Amino acid sequence: MSILVTGARGSVARGLVSLLAARGVPHRLASREPDTPGTVRCDLGDPSTFAGALAGVRSVFLYAEASAAGAFVKEASAAGVEHVVLLSSSSVLAPGAADSPLAASHLAVEEALLASPLRTTLLRPGSFASNALGWAWALKSGRPVHLPYPGSHGDPVHEADLAEAAFAVLTDPALAGRAYHLTGPHSLTFATQLAILGRVLGSPIPFETVTAEQWKAEVEGYIPGPYADALLDYWAARDGLPVETTDAVEQLTGHPARSFETWVQDHAEAFRAEGVSAR
Structure with missing residues (x-):
């Protein structure tokens, strides 16, 4: 099993990559502008970069970029991806989320994933x-x-807790396929x-x-x-x-936020x- 980690320069992705590396979990880093050896190019707004990044991947840690979400879902499905963990936002839970600049892009990617055959886990910090x-x-x-x-x-919420939560749902199938409101x-x-x-x-x-x-x-x-x-x-x-605060971080990581x-x-x-x- 190989995990694609998009947004490799983001703080949550960096924390997740450290956890995967420490535990020997096969993974691949992806970034719009790769700047480290072994990082592949994957611009979430450019579908031409998707196929190469997704080759051989079974799980994806995904940042919410709505502009090419449909194309990403299609390419991921064709590549044999089984599970996508989306770093979304709790703003999607608010009334009128579809019309809010804070929530609309997150909600659009959530909807594209949930309408696909891909198993989807939503992290909503x-x-x-x-x-x-x-x-x-x-x-x-x-x-x-x-x-x-x-x-x-x-x-x-601390970005280290988000990285640990992502690691948990990517590596424990029993936790996948749900939505988590993380605070x-x-x-x-x-x-x-x-x-x-x-x-x-x-x-x-x-x-x-x-x-x-x-x-x-x-x-x-x-x-x-x-x-x-x-x-x-x-x-x-x-x-x-x-x-409202939740205990979702503790549920996923085993320790309080x-x-x-x-x-x-x-x-x-x-x-x-x-x-x-x-x-």
Whole structure:
């Protein structure tokens, strides 16, 4: 059995590849722009790259790229692939997901897979803890973090837990063929996440509450307008309202989901200005 791991440069894929290698599970790395020996080219938006990447593969860890999802499903079926594990998003569970820029592409790939003969496992994480890396520039430059909804809740999940969950469903047939809503262990506001980050780094982190319009203007050029609007709507809907957390990570990995504090400890250096050491 050989496993194709797409998105080889993504944090979840890198963690998954480490687990597969450590346990001697045959696998193949794939990337739109291969930059390591043995990695094959597989651009999920370019069907001409699919056949070579899928040759001899029986399982696939797949990122959600909707533009050529139908072609990928067709090629995977023809290649003899039996099982696809999709890294989707819990945003597909929300009302109106098909019309949401946050969810539409994930939902489209889910639907393409579920309509195919391929056995499909859906990993639906909530917010990635790594989204906090978006604050690193402000911290390093000594500026306050700008938040339009500091009281908005999220369920930050560590990418290592997602990699372990993917490994579990790829290697244990009893776990395959289901949908899993994966979250961190706690519902945390953005303000609380910053407080945790400051505590680990040893210095309080200031933030300023800004208007939605101001935040959108600041991210223009980095986040497309419709996506920024969808994020603002998402945060507004969860302002002051805790989100549901699940035990799916523990079900799949055998241990509780890692806390946001653990994630910060694992990535603390990404937030420190050059030349500043831990206290």
